Amino acid sequence: xxxxxxxxxxxxxxxxxxxxxxxxxxxxxxxxxxxxxxxxxxxxxxxxxxxxxxxxxxxxxxxxxxxxxxxxxxxxxxxxxxxxxxxxxxxxxxxxxxxxxxxxxxxxxxxxxxxxxxxxxxxxxxxxxxxxxxxxxxxxxxxxxxxxxxxxxxxxxxxxxxxxxxxxxxxxxxxxxxxxxxxxxxxxxxxxxxxxxxxxxxxxxxxxxxxxxxxxxxxxxxxxxxxxxxxxxxxxxxxxxxxxxxxxxxxxxxxxxxxxxxxxxxxxxxxxxxxxxxxxxxxxxxxxxxxxxxxxxxxxxxxxxxxxxxxxxxxxxxxxxxxxxxxxxxxxxxxxxxxxxxxxxxxxxxxxxxxxxxxxxxxxxxxxxxxxxxxxxxxxxxxxxxxxxxxxxxxxxxxxxxxxxxxxxxxxxxxxxxxxxxxxxxxxxx
RNA sequence: GCGAGCGUAGCCAAGUGGUUAAGGCAGUGGAUUGUGAUUCCGCCAUGCGUGGGUUCGAGCCCCAUCGUUCGCCCCA
Numbered sequence: 001x002x003x004x005x006x007x008x009x010x011x012x013x014x015x016x017x018x019x020x021x022x023x024x025x026x027x028x029x030x031x032x033x034x035x036x037x038x039x040x041x042x043x044x045x046x047x048x049x050x051x052x053x054x055x056x057x058x059x060x061x062x063x064x065x066x067x068x069x070x071x072x073x074x075x076x077x078x079x080x081x082x083x084x085x086x087x088x089x090x091x092x093x094x095x096x097x098x099x100x101x102x103x104x105x106x107x108x109x110x111x112x113x114x115x116x117x118x119x120x121x122x123x124x125x126x127x128x129x130x131x132x133x134x135x136x137x138x139x140x141x142x143x144x145x146x147x148x149x150x151x152x153x154x155x156x157x158x159x160x161x162x163x164x165x166x167x168x169x170x171x172x173x174x175x176x177x178x179x180x181x182x183x184x185x186x187x188x189x190x191x192x193x194x195x196x197x198x199x200x201x202x203x204x205x206x207x208x209x210x211x212x213x214x215x216x217x218x219x220x221x222x223x224x225x226x227x228x229x230x231x232x233x234x235x236x237x238x239x240x241x242x243x244x245x246x247x248x249x250x251x252x253x254x255x256x257x258x259x260x261x262x263x264x265x266x267x268x269x270x271x272x273x274x275x276x277x278x279x280x281x282x283x284x285x286x287x288x289x290x291x292x293x294x295x296x297x298x299x300x301x302x303x304x305x306x307x308x309x310x311x312x313x314x315x316x317x318x319x320x321x322x323x324x325x326x327x328x329x330x331x332x333x334x335x336x337x338x339x340x341x342x343x344x345x346x347x348x349x350x351x352x353x354x355x356x357x358x359x360x361x362x363x364x365x366x367x368x369x370x371x372x373x374x375x376x377x378x379x380x381x382x383x384x385x386x387x388x389x390x391x392x393x394x395x396x397x398x399x400x401x402x403x404x405x406x407x408x409x410x411x412x413x414x415x416x417x418x419x420x421x422x423x424x425x426x427x428x429x430x
Numbered sequence: 431g432c433g434a435g436c437g438u439a440g441c442c443a444a445g446u447g448g449u450u451a452a453g454g455c456a457g458u459g460g461a462u463u464g465u466g467a468u469u470c471c472g473c474c475a476u477g478c479g480u481g482g483g484u485u486c487g488a489g490c491c492c493c494a495u496c497g498u499u500c501g502c503c504c505c506a
Contacts, residue, residue, distance in 0.1 A: 008497070060504055064431080082506085115504065116431075117497095127506060194503070210502075259505060269506095280506060307506030333464075366458090368466040383464055397466070 009115070009123025011309075020312045025108065027154050028128055035147060037104040037130065042086040044110060048076040054085035054294055056261025058201060065113040079112035082260070083129035084287070084303060085294070091133060092296035102134040108308070120278030120310045130284075131303030133291065138235060141266045141286060142242035144302050148270060148282050149248055151306075157272070157314055160281065162249065165256035165267045166236035167204075168228045170289065176227035177203055187217045207255040223254040232265065239266055262287040266302060274317060275310055282306040325375030327353040327421045331367040332382040341382045344392055344407055348380075351414045353421070372397055377424035398424055 006012060013021060029039075048068050055062050067079040080086050087105060090096070096103050108128045115121060130147055132140045145162070152160055167173060180203040188196060192211035199206065207218055228236065243250055250268075258267050267285035275281070284304025291299035328348055332341035338361065345357040356374055358367045364381070371379035381393035386404070395402040405413060 005497075065504075111506085113505080116502095117499095118501085119499070121505075125506070192502095277501065277503095278505070283506060305506055310506060331465085362459095363462090364464045365462070365466075368464095370466085372466040379466075381465070385464085393465090395465075400466085402465085 007123070009117040011122060011124075017312070017316075020315050021308065024128070024155065024308065024311060024315070028106070028108070028151055031147060031151050031154065032106050032130065035104070035143070037106045037147075040087060040090065040105045040107050041109070042083075042090050042107065043080075045077050045079050046086050046089065048078040050085050050089055050294070051078055051081060054088065054262060054290060055082065059259055059261055061113065061259060065115055067112045067114055081113045082111055083107060083109070083127055083305060084131065084262075084290070087129065087131060088133070088291055088294055088296070088301075091299075092291065092294060097134060097291075097297060097299055100134075102132060102140075104132050106130045118278070120275050120307070120313060122309060126308035128306040128308060129303065130306075131301060133299050133301040135302075136288065136300035138238035138242050141239045141302050142246060142248075144284070144304060145243060145250075145268060146246050146248060148284075148304055148306065152270065152281070152311075155311070155315060156318055157311075159273065161251065161271050161273075163253040163256050163269045163271065164240070164243070164250045165224070165253050166228060166232060166239075166265050167224060167257065167263055167267050167285070168232040169264055172224075172228050172232050173204070176222070176224050179222045179227060180204065180206070183221050184217070190214075190217065204257040205259075207257055218255065225252075225254050235265055258283065258285055262290040262293070264288045268304070272310075272314055274314060278307075278310060280307070281310050281314070325354075326356045327376060328355045328378055328380055329371035329374045329376035330355060330357045330380045330382070331364060331371055332358070333361060333364060333367075334384050334387065336387040337382040337384060340387050340392075340407065341380075344380060344382065344410070347407075347410050351411060353417070377421045396420065396424065398427060 032039075048066070051062055051066065057063065061081050066081050069077055071077050087107065091103060091105075106129060109126060110124050111127050112124050114123060117123060130144060132144055149160075149162065168176070181199065184191065184195075184199055184203060184206060188199060190213055191199070191206070192209065192214050195206045195209050195211065195214050204224075206214065207221065209215060209218065225233075225236075240250070240252070256267055256269060258269075263285040265286040265288065268283070269280050270282040271279040272281055273279070282304055284302070286300070286302040288300040291297065291301060330341050330345045330348075332338045341357060345355050348355045356376065358370060360367065360370075364383070368379060368381075376397065379395045379397055381395060381402075386392050390407050391404045392407055392410075393402055393404050410417075
């Protein structure tokens, strides 16, 4: 083992694993593209102040988890701990809100939080982010949630749960907060230490404590749903109705609270039971106040973030194998054959085949063995005899059938070969 | 930031103070100097995450450190 290793909480995504990532990205690109969402890419670091103002200085993410440093020009810089703030900054800076009534955006990339790593939690991890800015319509909430469930379903994931809540407007929340403090204060001594601290700082967060005694006390705590204004209530009912219209199953969880200050009204999480303590795959909500908070015009918005690592963990459990294979494996030995093999390989690649060329010059037996393990449908063999008369042996590995064909005939035979390759691939699956 | 467990080859591992560190997979060379199953034979850790310590003797015990896993916390 070498001296230098990847930093704590960071990981290499190796070739064997990268297929899962590509698949998620391809499906996301497809689904989001069909829903008229456009990709945006924003910088990985921003002014520290953006996150302090956007996410809230009292939150753990800003308070103790940011990678913040001073650059050579004495600016305070922070590696983004989430995507939304940077995206909103970009929207405002480029006045994207002026070019249309609604902006539908998505992006994917690394985010950074200084936390203790464990399964499903890293210091550098990746999020897929989807946002709709400029609409307060309940259909926007439903659309965005539907995109998340569609994506997960298309990837083949089952037994996920969707929790839904409304955290109302800041005014609703102020009343509720006061009610919670009234309720919890008499129990103050019985609460766990963390919750005692949260009592004054952020009593909403007590609601999802995992501490046993605290959970018992929480049982009878007032529900936020009783503190929503009638407008907020109506809004929440509309969102639920739209989800029902779309056939999306959800459960209302009045104790669902989210860690970032900017959320209003709709809040939701999609969780899996297969991820241990870090169960949330996708989480998000509405943030009607964020754009003005960051200096833009009144712009209601909703979005979510999805943890790529967590999603990939689930996919790996679902389909442990997942190797890309090659159509042809080219084998050769001797100066002239090896030179011709390179040309044949190139020809086949240009015809659209995936081709691996064996570079070893080792015995044909060894090369054939590698051909077998490569998963190729057929092996192309070039020795002195073939080089002499300009042919190549094509051996179909499943059947063992072998025939010689002229190298110059390859383009004409392409369609035929393609048919046989697909047939061979289908046979493997069956 | 707190608590607990774990770290032996590319991978999975046996080994719980006594001399040359099992085994399997993968890799590689050969039996088979032009053909992939199987089989057989050879090779593949002066080294047990790293650094100290205890001991006649340490993969094994102790301390520190790094990494990782599971909780707490937090969240995607």
